[in-house]
Amino acid sequence: MKKPVILPVIIVAVLLCSFRYTGSWTKYTSTEGHYSIEFPGKPTESAEEDTSNMSAPLTIHYAIYFPKDTEGYMADWINLANMYPAKKPIKQILQDSRDGALRTIKPTYVNTSAIYLGKNPYIEFSFTSKELAGKGRIYVINKFQYSVITIFSLSAGISPDADRFIQSFKHIP
Secondary structure, eight states, rough: OOOOOHHHHHHHHHHHHHOOOOOOOOOEETTTTTTEEEESSOOEEEEEEHHHHOOOOEEEEEEEEETTTTEEEEEEEEEEETTTTSSSSSHHHHHHHHHHHHHTTOOOOEEEEEEEHHHHHHHHHEEOSOOOOOEEEEEETTTTEEEEEEEEETOOOOOOOOHHHHEEEEEOO
């Protein structure tokens, strides 16, 4: 008499269907920027000279990973020491930083889901534009600004990996 094997087959099928392979995540560390974050692949690094709206020169340091045309993960940092707005409340600095980061995306909708003003202050938000959707978090810690942003095509929608990426940010004192 054969033993029924249907229960083990069902268990394996349920496990396989509920398991979502997300590839190999890579821990990226910037010793100069004082942070680490996990990317869903190996990011590329770059730096760009820019001027703020106060005409002060600044360098934006990027780590970016685009696994496909429809999704991207970006972490960047800027040393604000020479241009830190001392008289502006941290909440306003965070909101201005969010607006500046989204300026080139030209969002049609922005939702701020959290503003944390504790030890490592941040603003968390989601956005959509005509072609893109995404989530991000911007920190201002010890006069450094950190942007952690995900971008997806509007048709693909925001991947659950966005939350894993954003929440993996760690400041290194």
